[in-house]
Amino acid sequence: MTGSGGFEPESERVTRQLRDEIIDGARTPGSRLVERELAAELGVSRLPIRDALKALVSEGLVTPRPRTWAVVREFAPTDIADFDEVRSALEMLAFRLAAQRRTRAGLARLRADLDAELSAAGSGDAVRARRAAADFHETVTSLADNELLNELEGTLRSRMRWFLGQHDDLMAMAKEHEDLYTAIADRDVARVEELVTKHLATGRSAAAARRKQSQD
Incomplete structure (x- = not known):
């Protein structure tokens, strides 16, 4: 986010760049992040590097090391299981409330996110598809119209974007979002709950497959 007049402080720019590189997979888990080298x-x-690393530690993407370096966080199976438990509860609530409270303007934003994801998945642009998928989830949370839920989503946002980056079948994820969009548009809460349960299971499978792949 930029400040007044479009100015973005250097530390925020560096944080955003490093965050994107970690989430997009350009900096892999376990990679060293040394202040001097960065x-x-x-x-x-x-100084902006130091500020950025502190911010990314607080977001759960970076693990600090002594003195002037850190590493890109390696998510252990227990980390992913803990996140999945919390994510499952929050996502179900967010999608259910979105179906009940969505507005025409909110639906238009959600459709734009979905169209961007479908387009990127169709062209094989993994980075753009995953970013649009994360945008879709964040827009759903905003449609839920619950201030506390929005705050909680903000604290988990980076980890959520990382988690969505584990999906390799881009079109399958986009199609699941398309089904969810239709259910939200129809205010079909029962259908939303059914689809969210399936969507969460898909996410678990994708994370497990990616973890197995990295171990082989």
Whole structure:
């Protein structure tokens, strides 16, 4: 997010760049993040790098190490299981409330996210498809019209985007979102709950398959 007049503080720009590189898979789990090396790579002083690493630690994407370096977080099976338990409860609530409270303007935003995801998945653009998928989930939370739920989503946003990045079948995920969009548009709460249960199971399978792949 930029400040007044479009100015973005250097630390925020660096945080955003590193966050995107971690979520998009350009910086893999376990990769070293050394202040001095990152400063030279990104052409900035060490202070914005230090601020960025602190922010990414708080978002759950980076694990601190002694002194002036850190590593991209390696999510253990227990980390993923813990996240999945919390995510399942929040997602079910968000989608259910969205179906009950959605507005015409909100539906238009959700349709735009879905169309962007379908287009990217169709062209094989994995980064763009996964980002649009995450946008879809965040828009659903905004449609739920619950301020506390929005706050909770904000604290988990980076981990959620990382989790959605584990999906390899881009079109299958987009089609599940298309079905969810239709159910929300129809205010069909029972159908939404059924589809969310299936969607969460798909996410678990994708994360497990990616973890097995990385171990082989």
